[in-house]
Amino acid sequence: MTLKHTIKTRRFLNENHDSCTICGNEFKESETTHLGYLENGELAYLGDCCSSKLKETIIRHSFSKRPYTIADKDTILWRFMDFTKFISLISSNSLFFTRADKFEDPFEGAKGLKKNKNKWDKHYLEFIEQAHKNPPEGIDFKLTDKQIKIESKRVLAEMESGGIEDIKKTFINCWHENEFESEAMWKLYTNNMSEGIAIQTTYDRLYRSLNKNPSIDIGRVNYIDFNNSFAGVNDSFWYKRKSFEHEKEVRAIYFDFKKEYDFGKPIKVNINTLIQKIYVSPTAQNWFLEVVKETIGKYNLKKKIYQSNMKAEPFH
Numbered sequence: 001m002t003l004k005h006t007i008k009t010r011r012f013l014n015e016n017h018d019s020c021t022i023c024g025n026e027f028k029e030s031e032t033t034h035l036g037y038l039e040n041g042e043l044a045y046l047g048d049c050c051s052s053k054l055k056e057t058i059i060r061h062s063f064s065k066r067p068y069t070i071a072d073k074d075t076i077l078w079r080f081m082d083f084t085k086f087i088s089l090i091s092s093n094s095l096f097f098t099r100a101d102k103f104e105d106p107f108e109g110a111k112g113l114k115k116n117k118n119k120w121d122k123h124y125l126e127f128i129e130q131a132h133k134n135p136p137e138g139i140d141f142k143l144t145d146k147q148i149k150i151e152s153k154r155v156l157a158e159m160e161s162g163g164i165e166d167i168k169k170t171f172i173n174c175w176h177e178n179e180f181e182s183e184a185m186w187k188l189y190t191n192n193m194s195e196g197i198a199i200q201t202t203y204d205r206l207y208r209s210l211n212k213n214p215s216i217d218i219g220r221v222n223y224i225d226f227n228n229s230f231a232g233v234n235d236s237f238w239y240k241r242k243s244f245e246h247e248k249e250v251r252a253i254y255f256d257f258k259k260e261y262d263f264g265k266p267i268k269v270n271i272n273t274l275i276q277k278i279y280v281s282p283t284a285q286n287w288f289l290e291v292v293k294e295t296i297g298k299y300n301l302k303k304k305i306y307q308s309n310m311k312a313e314p315f316h
């Protein structure tokens, strides 16, 4: 009997991705990991170190590190938006995940700079050729050198078109990691700052509000200099150019290979769990604060609304 890999077991695997749940050993790259049930019926995700303790195995993996880091549970995240977007969020109970190719940044999902593409192609062509010349034990490709060259080029071309396709199947929801409010973010993410709203959540609230969905990855974006580095084959949505570093972005990513969406995909969210605090912009007038209060009341959202801390008055 094969045991089912359900949402519960996938969630467990997700939450214990990096180390053995019995001894705490951190997994090494390409080490075999084992998910299954112990004698007492509890789930466990183990390395070879402890795998003999499993009574039943659900799935084995070859471990690979995540392309992103995870923030501490209480890490504060912000999302700045116009009032209309806020209404849309609380009335639909959904977070909007934008299709990756609909962002302004043309480097979403990019592997590198076009001027460096020949280096990338050469590296992977050699890699694929080597894989064909040294197949895993028990597999015999029986290809001539010439055939291997042709086949490798085909695989590389497939990789490239797959990469372009992935951008339309990747949906992203962005947050700003910051202990404090950011004036730059108010300006950047609201069209009309005096009617802007910021919601504050935490890393853990975001995860829980999305029903701990194991198909949604939540992590920090890496900022790299594309002049001398590439994003990995499957990791490109976790890399942005250095010039975006001020965004200190934490993003939630969902891949949907089944259905097509024109602009993005709304994903159900528990608003009460998601929102820790609501802020109105530092330039907001009192009437706006009242409108926001009344609006959230209509949606039975019991949250305190804060006037931006930046509005505090100085003395000289």
Ligand SMILES: [Zn+2]
Pocket: 020, 021, 022, 023, 024, 025, 046, 047, 048, 049, 050, 051
């Ligand atoms: Zn172990």
